[in-house]
Amino acid sequence: MNGAFYISAIGLQTQQRALDVIAGNIANVNTPSFKRSEVRFSEVLAVRSDPDVPRADLYDAPISSGVRIDSLPMTDEAGTIEKTGQQMDIAIEGRGFLELMGPGGQTMLWRGGSLRIGEDGLLGAANGMALKAAITVPADATAVTIGGDGVVRAQTGAETAPTEIGQISLVRVDDAAALERLDGGLYRATDTARLTDAQPGDDGMGTLVQGGIERSNVEMTGEMVQMMLVQRAYGANAQVIQAADQLMGIANSLRK
Numbered sequence: 234m235n236g237a238f239y240i241s242a243i244g245l246q247t248q249q250r251a252l253d254v255i256a257g258n259i260a261n262v263n264t265p266s267f268k269r270s271e272v273r274f275s276e277v278l279a280v281r282s283d284p285d286v287p288r289a290d291l292y293d294a295p296i297s298s299g300v301r302i303d304s305l306p307m308t309d310e311a312g313t314i315e316k317t318g319q320q321m322d323i324a325i326e327g328r329g330f331l332e333l334m335g336p337g338g339q340t341m342l343w344r345g346g347s348l349r350i351g352e353d354g355l356l357g358a359a360n361g362m363a364l365k366a367a368i369t370v371p372a373d374a375t376a377v378t379i380g381g382d383g384v385v386r387a388q389t390g391a392e393t394a395p396t397e398i399g400q401i402s403l404v405r406v407d408d409a410a411a412l413e414r415l416d417g418g419l420y421r422a423t424d425t426a427r428l429t430d431a432q433p434g435d436d437g438m439g440t441l442v443q444g445g446i447e448r449s450n451v452e453m454t455g456e457m458v459q460m461m462l463v464q465r466a467y468g469a470n471a472q473v474i475q476a477a478d479q480l481m482g483i484a485n486s487l488r489k
Contacts, residue, residue, distance in 0.1 A: 237477035243299040244470035247274065250302055251463045258451045259460075266324075266344035266418050267449035268307045268409070269456075275303040309409035311439070312448040321348040323379060324447040327439020329403035329431070330420065332365035333358055340365060342404065342412065342420040344447055350377075356385065356399070360417055368399030381440040383433040403438050405429045 251272040261267040277299040314324050323345045325331070330342035334357075347359040350370045356377070357363035368385050370377060376388040378395060383402060386395035406412055411426035422428055431438045 241473040248467040312450040333362040
């Protein structure tokens with residue numbers, strides 16, 4: 234059997250998966266705090282009956298080569314900060330994640346967005362999850378300010394100066410690939426993730442920006458270039474299948 238059919242079919246499947254990833258990046262170009270994914274290709278040299286013993290007889294192998302996607306890691310480059318002027322918008326300028334308390338008590342990671350004050354007075358995300366720092370805003374607060382260092386202050390009608398009501402910390406993840414992406418701009422650390430707690434502005438940690446939203450780190454020009462490259466690779470694989478089919482047709486004609 235002509236192995237070119239199988240090799241090119243694997244190439245088509247892989248390029249299609251790459252196109253799906255690029256489409257996901259482009260679709261979320263305007264999603265706040267979205268982190269783009271990258272496609273990493275890896276060559277397949279031979280089919281292995283024993284994973285510890287690579288085959289050297291590539292010529293005789295049913296599928297002697299091909300390509301596959303090893304991983305689809307999420308890139309952790311920060312997006313640009315867009316000033317909204319809204320008091321309850323918050324973003325992280327630099328590395329780090331905010332910690333939220335999930336519905337079951339689990340920790341969720343968040344790159345910021347719109348905050349709100351819950352019915353219990355706790356400061357949290359607009360999705361209803363409170364900040365893990367459990368900061369309670371006084372019921373008579375007229376304004377809430379969040380400093381770049383994470384210190385939260387509230388202005389009440391009875392006081393002339395704002396009062397410190399809590400401290401927001403950040404966590405840093407050493408490897409972004411150890412994060413599981415969830416909907417709503419949330420992330421969950423897997424068992425292999427290594428988290429480091431720190432205050433905003435500490436070494437290697439970003440600072441908080443009140444009144445701003447982090448845009449996605451998708452760069453349209455780069456995505457379009459990648460899409461054209463994938464399209465070319467897809468077309469090349471299709472051409473190989475067509476050429477292999479033509480060769481098979483010639484061989485069959487010779488038998489007649």
